[in-house]
Amino acid sequence: MNREKRGLGRGLSALMADVSVPEQGNPPRAAERRIPIEQISPNPDQPRRRFQEADLTDLANSIREKGVIQPLIVRPSPGRDNEFQIVAGERRWRAAQMAQLHDLPVLVRDLDDTEVLEIAIIENIQRADLNPVEEAAGYRQLMDRFGHTQERLAEALGKSRSHIANLLRLLNLPPEVQSLMIDGRLSAGHARALIPTDDPLKLARIVVEKGLSVRDTEKLAKSGPAPAQAKGGRSNDSDKDADTRALEQDLSANLGMKVAVNHREGQENGTITIAYKSLDQLDELCRLLSLTPTAGTI
Template sequence: MVQKKEQRRGLGRGLSALMADVTPDDGGAKDNTRSEMFVPIEKLVPNPDQPRRVFTDAQLEELANSIRTKGVLQPLIVRPNPRDTQQYEIVAGERRWRASQLAQLHEIPVLVRDFDDVEVLEVAIIENIQRADLNAIEEAAGYKQLMFKFGHTQEKLAEALGKSRSHIANLMRLLNLPDSIQDMVSNNALSAGHARALITAPNPEELAKTVVAKGLSVRETEKLAKGAVTVPKPKGGSQVQTGSTKDADTKALEGDLSAVLKMKVSIDHKAGGESGKVTIAYDTLEELDALCAVLSKA
């Protein structure tokens, strides 16, 4: 039977209950107090907003071998499919569902929950993050969905998911990189640290190829990216840095805020300190009204 929520909860409220659903049982023991039931495998469909996109054949086959021997020890979390009342949509456990098909199971255990769209994505992200299953790009895409599709802030996400705001912000900046570099991160050709160092470079794709070819460290990549924005002095042979002396993270954050507010944002952060100021420039009174509306909702 579907367990109904007494009231709609905001992100992070009741999170411990969600964590209990997605955390594997110690020793593989099933918890029969959670009202699990068995459902024909063909009646389950994946969640179209599932943040995880990469399922390697080797990992699926390894899990399928375990399922053939021990069965599915952790029930999948599902909800009634909003697009087909005869089916269930997988909220958490798509990898187990895929592996169960390889193991040729006819039915698998599930926990049916009455989750809305926000909770579905939240649980899917929690499950993958708890198991360290998401690569950096997938994790960033999940955070972006929660923020821009459902209107949550980085602070709320950080509090609910037990992450720092800087961790979430730094990952989301990776989504500003060209698709080819994001693919390198997804395929483990580049680490998230390497990719972050390339965010503000004028030619990130070219530099990324150099980093991979030479096996450069993150620090070496940062130096390479900084060198990519130097030009000769008009009178002399030495080089000077173009633009401001702001670090890459500050400039990336300015870009993120400018994209969200659709206004120019400048951050003046005192080096080595905790204070600074943020300047937002508007061109019309309509933009000022829009900014006031955004700030009043914060």
């Protein structure tokens, strides 16, 4: 029987409670059973591929002292009797092996491959050591593979929509600039200032080499090389201050279309340009602009 198209996961509230790390002061979720560690195997489709050896060693030392506090989420291994596949908690499983534990606390869930992938991505997004590019890639996977919107992700994951939108914009930067963020040499704040520039990689290298602050990076982005000013008094992107560029980005994220704000210097007027890529986007824009006003408004 074909599954109906789901929302953000089946029983997301329960799954999120399983995956989430308990807040300080709250007891960890109780395990339903303990399973021998040799009967547990990792998910071959786990999106997280890198595990820092030093972090695993620290976790293993903690496990030797306190045990595994938060149970793993597992499912019955497809086609294998009395074996289980990790849905969430592979890092704890690896560290437990280093600590030479014989069994592990688990929650057993009956999940299909799609739900397992969805939970794995959500678990990765919640990691404290995630860099901005990895977090943004997780959001993009959830949107592209499962059809989720920024608003639904924000609500389900307890994030602001602007936080998700700002991170997703980082994926528009060249891979070399993203690598600087992954390595920790460039912050998300620095990178956001480079998004509207013509050569973000060149400027990123200058920022790293000189150790510029975010504010200095914004000034550098504004004063960098730019094409000639367009006719009709419109400002180039490089002429716009950080507030105007941020407003453009927020409007673009809200509408799902590229928005340009062109404010005439020294005046209180200007223009807003909205670019649509399809007739469906045009229909949506017309719908938004023609919404019935509430009583008492003009």
